[in-house]
Each structure stands twice: as C-alpha cells, then as structure tokens.
Amino acid sequence: MNIKTPILEIKNLNVSINDIEILKNLNLTINQGEIHAIMGPNGSGKSTFSKVLAGHPAYKVLDGDVIFRGKSILSLEAEDRSHLGIFLAFQYPIEIPGVSNEDFLRLAYNSKLKAQGKEEIDPIQFLSLIYEKLKTVKMAPTFLSRNVNEGFSGGEKKRNEILQMTLLDPQLSILDETDSGLDIDALKIISNGINTFMKPDKAIILITHYKRLLDYVKPDYIHVMQNGKIIKTGNNQLAEELEQKGYGWLN
Amino acid sequence: MSNQSNKILNTNITKLVNQPYKYGFSTNIEKEIIEKGLNESIIHLISQKKNEPNFLLNFRLKAYKKWKQMKCPDWSQLKFSEIDYQNIIYYSAPKLKKKLKSLDEVDPELLKTFEKLGISLTEQKQLTNVAVDAVFDSVSIGTTFQEELAEYGVIFCAISEAIQDYPELIKKYLGTVVPIGDNYYSALNSAVFTDGSFCYIPKGIKCPLELSTYFRINEKESGQFERTLIIADENSTVSYLEGCTAPQYDDNQLHAAIVELIAFDNATIKYSTVQNWYSGNSIGKGGIYNFVTKRGLSIGVNSKISWTQVETGSAITWKYPGCILAGTNSQGEFYSVALTNQYQQADTGSKMIHIGSNSRSRIVSKGISTGKSKNSYRGFVNITNKAFNTRNYSQCDSLLIGNQSNANTFPFISVQNLTTKLEHEASTSKIGEEQIFYFLQRGISIEKAIELIISGFCQEVFTELPLEFAEEADRLLSLKLEGSIG
Numbered sequence: 030m031n032i033k034t035p036i037l038e039i040k041n042l043n044v045s046i047n048d049i050e051i052l053k054n055l056n057l058t059i060n061q062g063e064i065h066a067i068m069g070p071n072g073s074g075k076s077t078f079s080k081v082l083a084g085h086p087a088y089k090v091l092d093g094d095v096i097f098r099g100k101s102i103l104s105l106e107a108e109d110r111s112h113l114g115i116f117l118a119f120q121y122p123i124e125i126p127g128v129s130n131e132d133f134l135r136l137a138y139n140s141k142l143k144a145q146g147k148e149e150i151d152p153i154q155f156l157s158l159i160y161e162k163l164k165t166v167k168m169a170p171t172f173l174s175r176n177v178n179e180g181f182s183g184g185e186k187k188r189n190e191i192l193q194m195t196l197l198d199p200q201l202s203i204l205d206e207t208d209s210g211l212d213i214d215a216l217k218i219i220s221n222g223i224n225t226f227m228k229p230d231k232a233i234i235l236i237t238h239y240k241r242l243l244d245y246v247k248p249d250y251i252h253v254m255q256n257g258k259i260i261k262t263g264n265n266q267l268a269e270e271l272e273q274k275g276y277g278w279l280n
Numbered sequence: 281m282s283n284q285s286n287k288i289l290n291t292n293i294t295k296l297v298n299q300p301y302k303y304g305f306s307t308n309i310e311k312e313i314i315e316k317g318l319n320e321s322i323i324h325l326i327s328q329k330k331n332e333p334n335f336l337l338n339f340r341l342k343a344y345k346k347w348k349q350m351k352c353p354d355w356s357q358l359k360f361s362e363i364d365y366q367n368i369i370y371y372s373a374p375k376l377k378k379k380l381k382s383l384d385e386v387d388p389e390l391l392k393t394f395e396k397l398g399i400s401l402t403e404q405k406q407l408t409n410v411a412v413d414a415v416f417d418s419v420s421i422g423t424t425f426q427e428e429l430a431e432y433g434v435i436f437c438a439i440s441e442a443i444q445d446y447p448e449l450i451k452k453y454l455g456t457v458v459p460i461g462d463n464y465y466s467a468l469n470s471a472v473f474t475d476g477s478f479c480y481i482p483k484g485i486k487c488p489l490e491l492s493t494y495f496r497i498n499e500k501e502s503g504q505f506e507r508t509l510i511i512a513d514e515n516s517t518v519s520y521l522e523g524c525t526a527p528q529y530d531d532n533q534l535h536a537a538i539v540e541l542i543a544f545d546n547a548t549i550k551y552s553t554v555q556n557w558y559s560g561n562s563i564g565k566g567g568i569y570n571f572v573t574k575r576g577l578s579i580g581v582n583s584k585i586s587w588t589q590v591e592t593g594s595a596i597t598w599k600y601p602g603c604i605l606a607g608t609n610s611q612g613e614f615y616s617v618a619l620t621n622q623y624q625q626a627d628t629g630s631k632m633i634h635i636g637s638n639s640r641s642r643i644v645s646k647g648i649s650t651g652k653s654k655n656s657y658r659g660f661v662n663i664t665n666k667a668f669n670t671r672n673y674s675q676c677d678s679l680l681i682g683n684q685s686n687a688n689t690f691p692f693i694s695v696q697n698l699t700t701k702l703e704h705e706a707s708t709s710k711i712g713e714e715q716i717f718y719f720l721q722r723g724i725s726i727e728k729a730i731e732l733i734i735s736g737f738c739q740e741v742f743t744e745l746p747l748e749f750a751e752e753a754d755r756l757l758s759l760k761l762e763g764s765i766g
Contacts, residue, residue, distance in 0.1 A: 083721050087713070111723035123718040126679075126709040127736035136732060137722040144723065176736075193722065 033060040035096075036201050036232040037082075042093035044081050044257075050091070051077040053257040059201070062229040066243055067236045068268070069254035070276045075236045076120060078254070079205045083117040084110045097201065112144035116199035118190035120206040120236075125177035130189070133177045134159060138196055159196065166192045166222050184215035191222040202226075203234045208242035220245030240268040253279060304528030304558060307393040307498050311417070314371035316501065320344065323471055326371050330440050330474070333447050336454075343460040343470030350464045356627040357656045357688060358596055360532075360569065368534060369502035370472045373419040390421055394494065410490040410521075411436055413477045415506060417499050420475045425489060433482040434518075436491050439507050442478035449480060453511060457540035457577045457604070465536040465571040465598075469505045473538070476506035481516040481547070490746055495524040497557070497568065503534040510540070512547035514580065519550040519746055525593070528558050529566050532595060536571045545580030545607070550588070552745050557593035564623030564652075567595025574601035575631075578610035578639070586613040587630070588744040595624060600658065602631030605639035605667075612641040615741040620653030620685070629659040629676075629690075634667040634700070643674040646738055649685035656688040661704075665696040672702045679737050680710040681730070 037059040044052040051074045059065055067075055081088050082095065084107035094101050102110055125133065131152075138158075139149040150158070163170060166188045178186050187207050194202050204223070208216055223246050227233060235248060243251070243265065251268055253261040253276065261267065261279055270278075314325055323344055327337040352363075374390060394400070394414050411425035413436065420438030429436050435446065443450050460470045477493040497504045512518050524535075535557065541549050551574075560567030570593075576585035587601040603612025614630035632641035641661070649655035657676045678687035689706050711733055719729035735742075 085717055107717060107720035108723055108725055111721055117721050123715050125715055128732050132732060136724050136728060140723040
C-alpha cells in the first residue's frame with residue numbers, strides 16, 4: 030500500500046584504509062521510515078561503514094557507490110554530507126578543549142541553516158531552542174557551558190550525541206554503538222530520545238553489539254556484518270538467536 | 281591515523297596557517313648608519329651621535345666589558361646558527377634635516393610607513409585615546425599627545441630624549457631592575473641600545489591615555505636594541521602597549537630589548553605586547569631573532585605589575601617577562617599567548633620572585649604550536665625565605681595543531697618559606713584529524729573549527745588586553761590561522 034522511498038542505497042561498496050580492504054562488496058538499501066540495526070563481531074567493518082558514510086578522509090573507496098536521496102555522495106566532503114542530512118553519532122565522542130558546548134552546538138546549527146540558505150539565529154534565540162532539546166535527553170542547562178565532551182561521563186557523551194542529532198534534525202542518522210557503556214537509566218533516556226526523534230521521512234542505522242538496545246528501539250531489519258559484508262538479514266528474532274548462539278553459528 | 285588522512289589534514293591546516301605576512305614591506309629612506317661591527321669605538325660613536333652624558337657612556341662601556349666575558353646561553357630549547365655580532369649594524373637612523381617642531385614635519389615616507397602599519401602619527405588622524413611613540417630602527421620618530429600628557433605631569437618620550445631632559449631619573453633607575461650583567465643579551469643591549477620609550481607617571485596620577493610604542497625594524501642588516509623604562513610613582517596607574525613588525529628579509533635580524541618597570545606604593549603598571557615580527561618563510565629562512573629581557577620591580581606596598589603578551593612573530597622568541605615582588609602585598613601577573621608556525625621557535629614564560637610577604641602572583645600561559653614549530657613554556661617561581669603567606673598560581677596549557685609541531689613545559693619552582701600556597705596546572709591538547717572530523721561531521725568548516733578552538737583557548741589571556749588591542753590580537757591570530765579556504 031505505501032510506496033517505499035529509498036534514503037540510502039549502497040551498491041557494491043569496497044573500501045580500504047592504509048591499503049587494507051575493510052568493506053567488500055557491501056550492498057544495502059534503506060528506505061524512509063526504516064530503522065536498521067547492524068550487528069557483528071569486533072573488526073567486522075561496522076565502524077568503518079559508519080565513517081565512510083559520513084565522509085571520513087582516512088578511508089579510500091575502491092569501488093561501488095553510495096547514493097543518498099538519489100544522488101551519489103562519494104565526491105562530497107564530510108561537511109557537505111552533514112548539510113545534506115547525514116548524521117553520525119560517534120562511538121567515542123571527541124573532546125574539544127576550550128570550546129563550550131553551547132558555542133559548538135550553535136555553530137553547528139547555524140552552519141546548517143547557512144548551507145540551506147536560511148538566516149542564522151542569534152545566541153538568545155538559540156538558547157530557547159536548545160533548552161527545549163535539552164529536555165528530550167534530560168540534560169541540565171549547566172551542561173551548555175561545559176567544554177564539548179571534556180570531562181563528560183560515558184553516558185553524558187552519548188546523550189550529547191543524541192542531543193546534537195535532535196538539534197540538527199538529519200534525514201539519516203548512523204548511531205555507532207551509542208548504547209555501549211550506558212547504565213539502564215541512561216539507555217532508557219537515549220532510546221526514548223531516538224524514538225521521539227524518529228519520523229516517517231527519516232531513517233536510522235543502529236550499530237550495536239547488544240540486543241538490549243533493540244528491546245527499546247525496535248528495528249525493521251537486523252543485519253549481521255562479517256568480514257566487510259552483510260552475511261545475514263533478518264528481523265528482531267535474529268537478535269534473539271545471536272544473543273543465545275553468538276556469531277559462530279552463522280558460519 | 282592513516283597517512284593519507286594525515287596528509288589531507290595537514291594540507292588543510294597548512295593552507296590555513298600559511299598566510300602571507302602583510303607587514304613585510306620595507307621603506308626606502310635616506311639614513312645614517314654606523315658601520316657594521318661591535319667594539320669600544322663603535323660604542324663611543326653611538327654615545328657621541330646621541331650626545332649622551334658621560335654616565336651613560338660609562339654604563340655602556342661597562343656593559344660591553346661584561347658582555348665580552350659572557351657566553352651565549354645554551355639552556356633553552358632553541359636551535360639556531362651562531363650570531364656573528366661583528367656583522368650587525370648597531371646604529372641606523374633616518375637622516376633628519378633639523379630638529380622637528382611637530383610630528384607633521386616628520387619625513388612623509390616615514391609617516392606613510394607607520395600609516396601602512398595602522399599607526400597614524402599626524403595630528404588629524406591620531407587615535408584619540410592612545411599616545412604613541414614610534415621607533416624606526418635605532419631612533420624614535422616621534423611621540424603623540426606629549427603636551428596633553430604633560431598637563432598631568434606624565435612624561436612619555438623616547439628614552440634618548442629622556443636621557444637629555446631627565447638625566448637624574450635615568451641615572452637613578454636605568455639598569456636597576458635588569459642589571460647590566462643579568463644575562464648575555466641584557467649586557468649586549470646595555471652596551472648598544474639606541475632608543476625605546478620612557479614613561480614616568482607622577483604620584484597619584486591615573487594616566488589618562490593608553491601609552492603605546494610601536495617598534496619597526498627596517499634596515500636589513502641592523503639589529504634593534506630598544507630599551508624601555510617605565511616608572512609608576514606612588515598611587516599611580518598606567519597601561520602600556522608595545523607592537524612590533526619588520527620587513528621580510530632572507531637574513532635573520534637581531535632584536536635584543538630590555539624593558540624595566542618600577543612600581544612604587546599602591547602603583548599599578550599594566551604592560552601588554554603584541555609581537556608580530558617577521559617570522560621567516562615557509563622553509564624557515566629569515567625572520568627576527570627576538571631575545572628580550574623584561575622585568576618589573578614591584579617595590580612598593582600593594583604595588584602591581586601585570587604582563588600580557590601575544591607572541592605570534594619572530595623566527596626565535598626568547599623572553600621571560602617577570603616580576604620581582606619586593607613590596608608587602610605586591611602582585612605580579614603574566615598572561616601569555618604564544619603561537620608558533622612553520623619553523624618558528626618560541627621559548628617563553630615568566631619569572632615570579634617573591635620577596636615581600638603576602639605577595640601574590642599568577643601565571644597563565646597558552647602555547648599554540650602548528651607546522652613544524654617548537655613552543656616551550658619556561659617558568660621560574662621563587663618563594664624566598666622571608667616571603668611569608670605568599671601565593672602563586674601557574675597554569676600552562678599547550679595546544680598542538682597537526683602532528684609535526686612540538687610543545688614543552690619547563691616549570692621551575694623553588695620554595696624556601698613553608699607558609700606559601702602554590703599551585704601549578706598544566707595541560708596539553710591536540711587538534712588532530714579526529715577533532716576536525718568531528719567538527720566537519722557536524723557541518724562546521726575547518727576554518728570555523730580552528731577559529732573556535734583558538735579563541736576559546738586564548739580567551740583568558742585576550743580579556744587581559746586593553747580593549748583596543750584585544751581586537752588587534754584576535755585579528756592577528758585570525759590572520760595567521762584562517763581565511764585562505766573558501
């Protein structure tokens with residue numbers, strides 16, 4: 030009944046770093062309104078996959094294509110991809126000394142407005158906007174005056190990533206192990222943030238090791254990545270099986 | 281991370297930081313030069329040219345003797361080829377036809393030079409709230425607002441003028457804060473200094489204007505040996521700023537200055553520097569060798585001396601502005617931003633010598649190194665045995681941009697009185713590929729990212745600069761760090 034519109038199409042993607050091939054013939058299509066989870070053992074290429082999508086300069090695309098909303102993005106810089114609506118929540122959010130979270134968030138928000146040809150907003154307008162967003166991840170306003178991720182606990186860093194996602198309102202969000210290192214309360218807050226954020230015109234990729242995130246954020250598909258390609262795709266049932274049997278049974 | 285991405289990051293940063301030096305022009309002007317080389321007769325000649333009283337000639341000769349016995353210090357992290365002191369011109373001055381009655385009579389070529397540097401000496405265009413002394417090579421060209429300042433009893437003039445007009449003040453105070461033999465370069469400066477600024481703020485006066493000296497090295501083979509002496513009498517206050525630039529030459533030029541500050545009871549001196557000497561080209565050729573001794577003597581009760589420096593230029597920077605806190609309750613401060621790029625080397629920091637009880641000092645040093653540069657903080661905090669209940673706080677932060685630059689911190693602390701409270705904090709952070717990628721992923725351009733990081737990093741120091749110059753400093757760093765892309 031409803032026609033699926035692809036947001037992201039990955040076609041035969043081959044990627045290397047320092048001449049080592051990490052992704053091999055990767056194929057994946059993600060449609061609007063879908064949540065895809067990518068699971069897989071350490072070193073299978075999940076983080077590489079997320080960074081390649083975001084345009085990290087360290088990775089070299091050898092072959093294949095990445096199509097975002099109908100257009101190839103391989104020639105675009107990370108900055109431009111961000112403006113198009115691709116967001117990466119980092120596995121290890123970076124600490125930026127000397128830069129307040131407020132300035133950072135405002136600059137990111139205004140950069141996006143500018144790229145869209147819209148007028149930038151002033152610090153006071155921004156404050157009222159960000160106060161609303163802070164509530165969604167249950168963070169206190171004092172957190173704005175702290176330096177970006179500096180001295181943040183693991184949970185605060187991850188919440189900050191979700192806050193940025195909510196603020197920048199991307200079409201495609203890639204959440205790289207956003208659940209790792211979180212206690213149950215923080216996991217609930219973050220899952221709640223993700224669920225509130227998700228809309229029918231968006232798509233989310235969840236990279237995770239654990240089934241517990243998928244109990245809170247229900248994916249439409251679960252993929253298992255191994256040796257740089259997707260070796261199995263299934264539904265929530267697959268996560269159950271993986272939890273019980275590990276990755277070994279797939280081989 | 282990977283070589284490939286390092287390369288990309290480094291090219292981006294290199295593009296960003298390698299802005300052309302915009303003060304690199306030189307002025308063609310008729311000048312009077314004493315031949316190259318250094319010996320007693322040259323010193324006699326300099327003294328004679330300046331028509332100096334005998335005590336000063338003796339001061340110079342004594343310094344020269346001392347200097348000959350001394351050796352170039354080798355304890356710093358700096359690497360440079362040996363300086364041939366016989367191959368330097370020690371006196372170079374624009375030829376003046378007659379004694380000038382007003383600044384409007386200064387050679388238009390010189391006025392133009394300073395105007396190009398953003399310093400207007402002619403009456404119509406002077407900054408309204410800053411008095412400027414302009415020093416070109418070995419001599420002062422002129423000082424603005426002298427008459428206005430004189431109404432308050434404030435003396436602000438070239439030191440060569442002060443030697444003529446106020447010899448008793450010079451005789452009494454010159455060399456009292458930085459003794460002739462303090463170090464190799466101070467001995468050299470004491471022997472051959474040619475000009476610089478002199479300020480005297482009388483008792484109870486809050487100097488109504490910012491005082492400022494602008495130093496310009498023009499002559500290719502000359503050294504600049506400036507000497508500044510500022511005396512703030514009881515209950516007086518003064519804020520002073522120096523700026524400096526030089527043309528772009530392939531050879532290194534030597535700049536060895538001395539600044540002495542004296543603050544009496546309840547007096548405050550705020551001394552700010554925005555140093556932008558030519559720093560050499562992208563392969564490390566040329567640039568100023570900047571060997572400077574700056575020291576303040578807080579001799580009075582409740583006296584305060586505050587140093588703020590923004591060091592962006594010079595091939596080599598060697599300076600440790602310090603305070604001798606002799607007075608009870610005296611205060612010393614040092615705020616510094618040192619930015620090095622390409623092959624620049626900076627070895628800079630502060631000395632705080634606590635002698636008076638309840639004296640307090642604060643050191644905030646921010647080093648930014650990029651390119652292949654080396655940036656070291658070197659500090660000395662000395663609490664002497666009779667200094668009771670003193671307080672020192674030192675903070676040294678280093679920021680590395682890219683992965684080929686170098687940052688060091690060498691804090692020396694000596695405590696001989698157990699009633700002191702002393703804190704030292706240090707941090708090193710790096711802007712590498714991953715930080716930049718984080719910004720880019722959030723849609724922030726590399727220029728904006730670096731601008732934000734730098735201004736956040738330096739904020740604590742910039743707020744200490746006089747308002748007019750905070751902007752200049754920001755502009756200076758921006759000039760060096762941004763704008764080439766897009």
